[in-house]
Amino acid sequence: MAYDPHPHHPDITFEMWTRIDEIIRIYRPKAGSIISVLRECQDVVGYLPVELMDYIGQGLNVPRSDVYGVASFYALFSMEPKGRHTVRVCMGTACYVKGIKEVMRRIGREFNIEEGGTSEDRRFSLEAVRCLGACGLAPVMVVDHDTYGDVKSDGVIKILNNYE
Amino acid sequence: MAKLSTIEDLRGLKAQILESAAAANVTQLLICGGTGCHATGSISVLEVLEEEIEKQGLSDKCKVIETGCNGFCAMGPILVVHPDDIFYQKIKPEDVPELVKSQLIENKPYEKLLHKDPVSKKKITHQSEIPFFAHQMPRVLRNKGLIDPESIDDAIARDGYHGAAKALLEMTPQDIIEQMKISGLRGRGGAGFPTGVKWEFASKSPSDVKYVLCNADEGDPGAFMDRSILEADPHAVLEGMVIAARAINAHKGYVYARTEYPLAIKRLQLAIDHAREYGLMGENILGSGFSFDVEIYQGAGAFVCGEETALMRSIEGKRGMPRPRPPFPAVKGLWEKPTILNNVESFANVGQIILNGGEWYASVGTEKSKGTKVFAISGDVNNIGLVEVPMGSPLRQMIYDVGGGIPKKKKFKAVQLGGPSGGCIPEAYLDTPVDYEEIAKVGAIMGSGGVIVMDEDTCMVDMARFFMDFIQEESCGKCTPCREGTRRFLEILDKITGGKGEPSDIEALETLASTIQDTALCGLGQTAANPVLSTLRYFKEEYDAHVYEKRCPAKRCVALLKFEIDPDKCTSCGLCFKGCPVDAITWKKKEPAVIDKEKCIECLTCFEKCKFGAID
Numbered sequence: 001m002a003y004d005p006h007p008h009h010p011d012i013t014f015e016m017w018t019r020i021d022e023i024i025r026i027y028r029p030k031a032g033s034i035i036s037v038l039r040e041c042q043d044v045v046g047y048l049p050v051e052l053m054d055y056i057g058q059g060l061n062v063p064r065s066d067v068y069g070v071a072s073f074y075a076l077f078s079m080e081p082k083g084r085h086t087v088r089v090c091m092g093t094a095c096y097v098k099g100i101k102e103v104m105r106r107i108g109r110e111f112n113i114e115e116g117g118t119s120e121d122r123r124f125s126l127e128a129v130r131c132l133g134a135c136g137l138a139p140v141m142v143v144d145h146d147t148y149g150d151v152k153s154d155g156v157i158k159i160l161n162n163y164e
Numbered sequence: 165m166a167k168l169s170t171i172e173d174l175r176g177l178k179a180q181i182l183e184s185a186a187a188a189n190v191t192q193l194l195i196c197g198g199t200g201c202h203a204t205g206s207i208s209v210l211e212v213l214e215e216e217i218e219k220q221g222l223s224d225k226c227k228v229i230e231t232g233c234n235g236f237c238a239m240g241p242i243l244v245v246h247p248d249d250i251f252y253q254k255i256k257p258e259d260v261p262e263l264v265k266s267q268l269i270e271n272k273p274y275e276k277l278l279h280k281d282p283v284s285k286k287k288i289t290h291q292s293e294i295p296f297f298a299h300q301m302p303r304v305l306r307n308k309g310l311i312d313p314e315s316i317d318d319a320i321a322r323d324g325y326h327g328a329a330k331a332l333l334e335m336t337p338q339d340i341i342e343q344m345k346i347s348g349l350r351g352r353g354g355a356g357f358p359t360g361v362k363w364e365f366a367s368k369s370p371s372d373v374k375y376v377l378c379n380a381d382e383g384d385p386g387a388f389m390d391r392s393i394l395e396a397d398p399h400a401v402l403e404g405m406v407i408a409a410r411a412i413n414a415h416k417g418y419v420y421a422r423t424e425y426p427l428a429i430k431r432l433q434l435a436i437d438h439a440r441e442y443g444l445m446g447e448n449i450l451g452s453g454f455s456f457d458v459e460i461y462q463g464a465g466a467f468v469c470g471e472e473t474a475l476m477r478s479i480e481g482k483r484g485m486p487r488p489r490p491p492f493p494a495v496k497g498l499w500e501k502p503t504i505l506n507n508v509e510s511f512a513n514v515g516q517i518i519l520n521g522g523e524w525y526a527s528v529g530t531e532k533s534k535g536t537k538v539f540a541i542s543g544d545v546n547n548i549g550l551v552e553v554p555m556g557s558p559l560r561q562m563i564y565d566v567g568g569g570i571p572k573k574k575k576f577k578a579v580q581l582g583g584p585s586g587g588c589i590p591e592a593y594l595d596t597p598v599d600y601e602e603i604a605k606v607g608a609i610m611g612s613g614g615v616i617v618m619d620e621d622t623c624m625v626d627m628a629r630f631f632m633d634f635i636q637e638e639s640c641g642k643c644t645p646c647r648e649g650t651r652r653f654l655e656i657l658d659k660i661t662g663g664k665g666e667p668s669d670i671e672a673l674e675t676l677a678s679t680i681q682d683t684a685l686c687g688l689g690q691t692a693a694n695p696v697l698s699t700l701r702y703f704k705e706e707y708d709a710h711v712y713e714k715r716c717p718a719k720r721c722v723a724l725l726k727f728e729i730d731p732d733k734c735t736s737c738g739l740c741f742k743g744c745p746v747d748a749i750t751w752k753k754k755e756p757a758v759i760d761k762e763k764c765i766e767c768l769t770c771f772e773k774c775k776f777g778a779i780d
């Protein structure tokens with residue numbers, strides 16, 4: 001194989017690196033594009049390993065500290081690998097008033113995950129989000145791309161058990 | 165699509181669209197395609213509906229249109245039959261054949277899916293007769309649920325871009341600003357600054373490059389006005405931006421959109437593409453010689469980025485931290501150039517104001533708060549959804565007449581306005597009109613329009629803790645009063661709700677509040693104490709119960725609950741037993757239930773199920 005300029009990382013395949021290079025190439029001439037690049041690279045890899053952030057810094061010709069500073073500031077970016085399914089529980093006001101706190105506690109207990117964490121078997125990542133804008137359905141939970149309204153602490157486990 | 169190069173082209177296109185619609189003479193089946201209805205299954209209802217119409221050979225008699233958010237989100241999926249104005253709710257795919265048969269073949273409303281009024285318990289056929297809609301005055305939302313948001317022709321048929329055409333071709337920038345000032349429109353993003361005045365400042369800042377920004381970050385939890393506007397009528401927002409650009413002479417704009425709103429972003433992008441194709445955006449708009457273009461910038465999940473200076477930082481690709489003002493953005497904003505930032509709803513008003521005149525807009529409202537305001541009503545209220553009412557309407561009307569009151573025969577406790585910077589208003593002040601100054605007098609703020617109703621089961625100390633937790637997490641950490649102050653607040657509130665509160669804690673909250681108000685850098689910190697202050701002002705007795713009696717009157721704070729069933733109050737109905745997810749409750753007919761504390765996971769399901777308040 002030819003010389004590979006990419007750092008080695010178990011979660012990033014050769015195809016992923018190709019796409020990452022493409023993203024960097026497109027955004028490189030634009031000022032202030034760190035957020036967009038991080039977003040798109042995270043979409044490719046699933047999260048932002050340190051090696052990837054270093055690589056992006058070099059590619060955009062900005063200090064590593066800037067890349068890390070942006071990545072750590074915004075809630076969208078994760079530096080930890082995610083579970084197979086992402087459970088986003090709405091902790092907005094409308095959902096809170098309707099009892100989402102109990103739902104959150106129940107999920108945490110049942111699958112042994114902390115808010116913001118991932119279960120040991122990498123089955124679920126549990127995230128608290130602030131209002132999904134679907135307050136009419138409160139309390140709301142989104143698993144991957146499926147939205148569930150009116151979730152209660154007794155029914156939620158049944159829903160989650162459909163996701164392996 | 166051919167480019168429109170004169171105002172006559174635009175007017176001609178409108179006439180042509182209306183003419184062909186009249187000639188086709190079809191019944192429109194308007195199915196709501198907002199985020200809420202999508203989540204309850206409107207997409208499959210739409211698919212089945214289209215199949216059924218095809219099957220019954222009705223394709224040339226009716227047309228299925230997916231609209232933006234209808235507003236009555238709790239009733240989704242929703243279908244409105246136009247022009248008959250018949251409203252169907254909570255439709256399931258399997259209902260569709262019967263519905264089609266009754267409504268479209270036999271021509272009589274399908275009783276089963278009509279709306280039932282929670283107050284009168286009567287079925288209502290027409291949308292306009294449903295109390296939720298009857299008290300509203302749609303201006304910003306005039307197109308919601310009526311047009312296909314992905315069709316620019318639908319927007320143009322209802323006067324879309326006609327305000328922009330007038331502004332670009334028949335008015336000077338000074339005229340535009342003058343009309344905006346006459347309208348009395350105040351920023352709908354929260355602070356309520358007069359929009360015309362803001363534009364005037366920016367128009368006077370000398371610079372060859374200026375920017376128009378739209379704040380679609382909608383960070384307040386419990387608020388979904390801006391999302392719904394973008395999903396239902398994205399062209400109205402773009403039109404407002406074009407007019408603003410003309411007023412201050414800017415040629416580039418950005419919409420800073422919340423990343424949690426994928427559908428709104430998709431529709432807005434389509435709208436931008438269509439507007440460019442028609443020449444309503446881009447170079448030489450409608451042959452006026454004026455050019456302006458818009459790009460969407462997606463946020464990355466930071467509440468503070470809704471603050472104007474932080475938002476500009478974020479578009480520059482940096483950490484979104486606020487900076488002290490002055491200099492104001494109208495002088496030095498994005499990339500150090502003069503910039504105006506307005507909220508989605510503010511922009512959505514502009515086209516109508518220009519088309520109908522500032523006086524028209526100012527004809528409703530109060531002395532200092534003109535026009536209408538969109539509110540998102542949610543929480544413990546029957547009719548959850550989006551409403552637009554004239555400024556000055558009393559809160560009581562919004563909650564009881566439009567909102568249909570409190571469900572499950574519970575008692576009203578408070579209404580929260582203004583998001584994390586706002587406050588809770590008790591029953592005694594429900595006759596307060598919605599007006600920037602009047603709302604402030606009772607300790608809340610108008611805010612962006614989130615209205616959250618809370619019933620007697622809500623613990624107000626826990627709510628204060630909830631908001632503080634939010635603010636503490638979202639504090640960007642740049643200024644010390646906010647970073648450390650909110651953390652200290654949260655510690656104290658945790659202590660109180662955790663059953664370890666001391667009398668001195670309440671005093672400490674008050675001292676902390678005045679310090680942070682006076683010293684924080686931006687609006688986030690300056691208003692951080694509001695939820696605490698307003699609950700202390702109206703619900704002091706709940707704080708006292710937590711601190712002195714170690715008791716949570718609403719039974720929400722787990723640390724203060726005993727998880728015991730009072731045998732005298734228990735009616736042996738068995739509801740708690742059936743609800744318990746871990747079988748921690750033993751119950752036999754005619755005997756009071758008992759909780760096994762070893763097994764109990766304190767999930768509060770039994771508290772929710774018990775109708776007799778027998779559990780402590």
Ligand SMILES: Cc1cc2nc3c(=O)[nH]c(=O)nc-3n(C[C@H](O)[C@H](O)[C@H](O)COP(=O)(O)O)c2cc1C
Nearest residue numbers: 351352353379382383470471472506507510687688
């Ligand atoms: C912490 C903080 C968060 C804010 N979030 C928003 C927001 O999500 N949407 C919004 O339109 N305005 C928000 N604002 C208000 C903006 O700073 C700004 O005043 C507004 O967008 C101006 O537009 P307007 O005059 O049309 O209201 C926020 C302000 C602060 C201090």
Ligand code: FES
Nearest residue numbers: 090092095132134
């Ligand atoms: S508060 Fe949960 S969707 Fe709005």
